[in-house]
Amino acid sequence: MDREATRPGGDKRPDTPPPAGRPGPGGGAAFLLAQLGAHAAERFAQRIAELDLTPAQAGLLRLLVQNPGRSQRELADALGMPPSRFVPFADGLEQRGLIERRRNAEDRRLYALHLTDQGLALLGRLRDTALAHEQDVTQSLTPEEHAQLTALLTRIAAQQQLTPGVHPGYRTLRGR
Amino acid sequence: MDREATRPGGDKRPDTPPPAGRPGPGGGAAFLLAQLGAHAAERFAQRIAELDLTPAQAGLLRLLVQNPGRSQRELADALGMPPSRFVPFADGLEQRGLIERRRNAEDRRLYALHLTDQGLALLGRLRDTALAHEQDVTQSLTPEEHAQLTALLTRIAAQQQLTPGVHPGYRTLRGR
């Protein structure tokens, strides 16, 4: 849509002085990160919606394959959601046969969550989707630039003390 | 918190095969973008909260300084929010004396929104905050790497057809 063409009235008295030369933010790396990050997250959410998964659900599957048997409280903490919200969240995946709750024999207050075979199979398709997403996002870069970008982002993530593999978008339950 | 130390029971029967070598996603550029983007947006929201501004409010101020006199509908579209939500959103900024509604003489259905002197002054402080934020996020990079990162992200943003200066986080009203 052309915004200039459909502008009815308004710019007759530009009483605020024009912003000199450059607008300031909007072109900085931090802003681009936020903008592109939101965009990438949105596109990824759209892609995995075809697998009937939300970003948070995908995050849980990946957590479970990395170390199975974690308790619900631990997993809720890792995903950044309160335990009360984790319950219906896990319910959905359990009813679909993707994860399994097993009572812990030593401490019967705890559940140990495990991936089912079906869940493991879905995780495979999830990885294919993630790979396609990666290629989509970086299609304008050469292989060298792609590696360069990954290296720079990895360094920033480490310096900002972000936990690998988990991001704040997991806190929400929304598909998009 | 050390998650390993507080793990009660669970990992006695790792019935799912270990994930071979690399975990797959989580280390890709697309995932890092989403993770770092959410982090950067969160930090920025915290910073500008000291100016009593949300990211969406900051976005509106920047839109208004770039071309004043736009109608509410245009601005709502640019920010990605429905007109009904824009009304109380603009109300808040108007009551604080940061923006001004002026009736359009040619089409009296329209309001032309303008930045007040006070709004312009706050925008100045906002730019200082954005600069500090930029430096915080990129503090682990050399000036050359910083420029490199900005160039790579700019290229991706253009290829993904993102509108400069606007990002989807503006759709929400939440301070954080």
Place this chain on the structure above:
DNA sequence: TATTGTTATACTCTATAACTATA
């Protein structure tokens, strides 16, 4: 007494759709 999992509830944010005034 403390902790895990669960449920109940109140609250916030949101989009949809009516309404008005102008065109």
Place this chain on the structure above:
DNA sequence: TATAGTTATAGAGTATAACAATA
């Protein structure tokens, strides 16, 4: 009839806190 701005409202998503079972 169509559009800008506004208001009303119902729905979704959320966190807080109470609860039962186990330690």
